[in-house]
Amino acid sequence: MKRLSLFFAIILVSSAYTYGQNASISGRVSTTDGGVIPGAYVQLNSDLATVADEKGRYAFNKLTKGDFVITASFIGYQPLKKSVSINSGQSLVVNLSLDESVTQLNEVTVTGQSESMAIKEGIASVSLVEAKPFYNRSINAPDLLNTLSGVQVRQSGGVGNSTEISIQGLSGRQVKLFVDGIPMDFLLPVEELGIGASLSMFPVNLMERMEVYKGAVPVALGADALGGAINIITRKDFQDYLEISTEHSSFNTWRSTLSTRKFFDSGFTVGLSAFYMASDNNYMLDDVKTINEFGNPESISTPKFHDRFRSYMVKGEAGVVNKPWADQLLVSFSHGDLYDEIQHNFEMRQPYGQALNLATTYNTSLQYEKYDIADKLDLNFYLGYNRIATSFIDTTRNIYDWRGEIIGQKTYGGEITTSQNNLNLDGENLVGRLNVNYKITPTTSLIFNGVASHFTRVGSDPVAAEFYGEDYFQNPVYVDKLVAGVGLEKEFLAGKIVSHTAVKAYQFNSEGFIIENSESTTIKQDQFQPGFSQSFKWKANKYLLTKASYEYATRMPDRIETLGDFSAAINANPGLVPETSHNVNLGGLYKRKVWSIEVNSFLRRVSDIIILQAVPPPVLSKYENLLEASITGIESEVQYKPWHWLTVRANATYQDLRNRSNKINSGVSSDRYYGARLPNRPHLFGNGELQFSKSNVLKRGDQFQVWWSVAYVKEFFRYWEIDGRKEDKLTVPDQWLHNAGIAYTGWNERATLSLESQNILDANAYDNFRVQKPGRSWHVKLRLFLTKP
């Protein structure tokens, strides 16, 4: 009886409640331009939530009358809140239109702008290049970077060859690369194989954009970047899609990419991306020397040999998005592999026929992101475990000439090293990143970013051990790094003026070994260095934006510099101090409807530059703190789009790098070089592009593109300009390189076929002294992009 009474009581209460819950709210979540957002997360007050269906529709039924706050959010868009009141029995339609979100790097909200434009108009001095317009083209990541003002990419050959990136005059290790905010050297063999090979593992079709920070590096990029930072944002399409591209070009070069993602109504998402790249790099070399029977050189032209490059990577990702407890929680796994034949020495004087580098990477990561996890608090967390295995193989005694023919044999040693090497290094990285953004007031934000990493490496080289009598590579190496920063951003005058103040701290602990008298001794290093930056942005009016920044930047000595690299005959130097630089940037952007002009000036004063003091092997060389330098420069970019079918873009950079070392820091006995222009660095360069685009050419909805671009680098000296007879100084000559291409997109915008020629005039191309780059090449590319209509 008691149970029966209870049953009826429940029925009665339920009925009454149900009677009161006859109201509903429904609607559609869309973008500002009307596109639907399937999978958008819609929350009603704090207790009900749903996910928009494939047509962007959502509904909350059985509501009681009252006041509600509806919040809609989706990755890549700004969350939207709306307050509504509803009466009993009422069916209310509330459509929600979301703006594209701005980046978290600068924390500036610019309503109605694309994310890229918001970054561009944020407080950071930044250039960025969207990858999407280049998806149809045959372009690689270094080429894409080279289109930006202030950025110079110098390559020593074709695909995968060594590469150096310079941002406003600072270069090499002074420039840090990131992938989605994570330092690239945690993910890829940057220190072992260099930027060139690592960048080659990022095809443009798998990127969203590249951000180049030239002034104060944002707190969110937690690394000791002395001269700017490059952040590669990988592709994050928030829709179901499948894209396949494949390209074939001269020198038997293949590039293929696959990228797909699927969102489920439950919020679960899976993604897969992969690429394969291979090239023989067998372009024609001019004026290389073969040696006759008397030892005299004879000049020949011959195709390059033993320069094949191959890499692939597969990345899988799964997780949930748009949950009440997470905007996204993703787990990813990737595996990459690289094969890189080494063709010649630094100045392309000695060919190699068998030496090669190998690398294999395994990366796993967990990424969590929640906007408004608590009141006014956003949280972003990354945890990654990465394994990077590299091999350096130099075991043949054969001697090759430039035609690839064996012309002799050494009695000992490899092609490159005295010992011969079969070196295998196994590095492991554990890295964590925490990014917190707290909105103290509507105009004041506090940002914290911390990146902690633990690196360990051990290796073996039985071949070298046989030569040296001991396998030094078995000695383990540890490096712990902690980079933390706090930034305070404040808006004034209704957001017309924005100030960003940041302090950073760098902690570096390492343990390795030093070789003395053929014996290894353990060494440790413990360093701390502070950093500081102050940036201002002034939006004078709707056309003019100006920015100024100062940063006291630091670069800690890296693992090879401080702990040495025995395979390269470099000994440890635990006494190195960090490189530091005073970086000042001042610039402005004036933007009208059809044209814009941007001008930036920069000043750098760099101290304690770390330089390799080379001595003849097998005596070990060593890195030392040597030069001081100043850099002043100006760069400008103009864009003009008078009609929708025509785009013109041009930029130019002038940078003046001067030695500011006194004789003690220069390794010389006088102040002769004080104030002299630093050698072997370009000081004037630029590029431009003209693009025509025409729709509805053959069929309605198709598109036809034609483009032509040119890159220029003014001649620069190999050695110091003030030395020697002027008439016949060694130089890297003037370069004018032209590219041109056409592309046709059809089949309802799903397929694109492009044809491109790079270095179409077949000009001699050099970035480094004597090291020839490819001549004219032809590229054909097919891209298929499928998504839900």
Added chain:
Amino acid sequence: MKQPIYYLRLMKYISISLTLVFAVSAMVSCIDDDPGIDPDAPVIQAAEGSSVRGGETLEVTFTVIAPGTVSEVTVAASAGTATIINTDDIVGTTNAEATVSYETAADISGTQTVTLTVTDQQGKSTNQAVEVEVFAPVNYGMALVSGAGDVTTTFLQGLIDLDLNTIDNSSSTELAQFAAVYSDGNALFTAGFGAPATMGKYVFNSAGEAKLDQEIIVPGSSSFSSVEIIDENKGYATVGGGLSRAVQFSPSEMRITGEIDLSSAGEGLFYSDMIVRGNTLFIALNDFGGSGEAMVAVVDLQTNTLEKVITDTRTSTLFGSLTTAIMTEADNGDIYVQGSGLFSDKPSGILRIKAGETEFDTGYFFDLTATVGGSCFGLYHFGDGLTFTAVSSNDDNWFGFDGDNPAFRYHQIDLAAKTDGGDLAASLPNTFAASRTMFFFQSSDDEILFPIAGKDEDAIYSYAIGSGEVSKKITSSSGYVSGLVQVN
């Protein structure tokens, strides 16, 4: 169908065009017919392309044809003195060879002209000029290493004499790599550091500029490690980096003429220095302390074969560099070999191979560490107890990583007495001997020159053989002097 008027106009244009063509042809024809040329006037012919070194004499030959019989022949030069040697053989003939002796001015170089003028008995006169390239009278070749930081390289220049107070590199030829310099008495030779081993032969042009004439390259090797040029017909060079080889070459023809296989001497060896005595080549072997002993390869130059490797455990690590000698031969034929003792527990010291022998002299050892007070680098002997080396006061900075504190001081030592003469001069600054430069060059019977690569100054110093006085001779404002050779 074309109208007749069309053809008339066409004919008109063709006529005008033809007229113009004829007119122009006639004008050109008139220009070619120079009425001033007399077919009976003397004719002079001469070969072009002569060259001579400034201050020297060159014979230039002219062929003279004078139908009207030569009555007078004269010669003039734009600079220097030109004299007709055989005037008597020419005057009164209709066909002769005129030989002109052209003595160039020592202080003027460049393209000069020698002009021969012939007048016949009818008073008809003809002259003919011959261009002669006069090379600057370069007597010395000097190498400077210029640059700062990690961007440094070698600059070559020719010098007429060494009576200079200062030197710079403003007229120097920039090389693409660091190189040591050598000479066969006529030209400048470079051995560059870096793969592949490359030797360059440089000659000095009329402006005194060093110009590359020819190269010898040994593919696969990392560098030439030592060079010994005997004369213009024969030289030897060892190559490092796994080839275990010395090459014999002809400096004048700049070609390899033979090879010596050194592989049986051992692997991983650096060939620090060479010295030739009679038909034997001695090669210092550096194993960087691995064996803890001094090693010298003995090569029979009659067969170009490695005869043996001699060793001695009293010192070790025969460390040398491209620019610096660690072996020297006394007047009596004794060879002295310096060991650095680096990378081992052995002292720095000097061993001897007596004249006529090919083994280390077990009765001789000069312990430099004990006597001079440190490990030593470089060994130069000029007879009569006059021997120089450089002693390190800080072996940690042997390779100059600490650019603020050069650690080497020059000492005079006595090989026979095995004594240290002390600092070459107390006033001499320290020098980066092993990491930058060290050499001793006898420029005359009275003087020996040597470089200082110092903390505050780079200079060439002079040692007066008679008095032992040391003085600064040439200050370099463009880097340290890495080599000085005589090229004439």
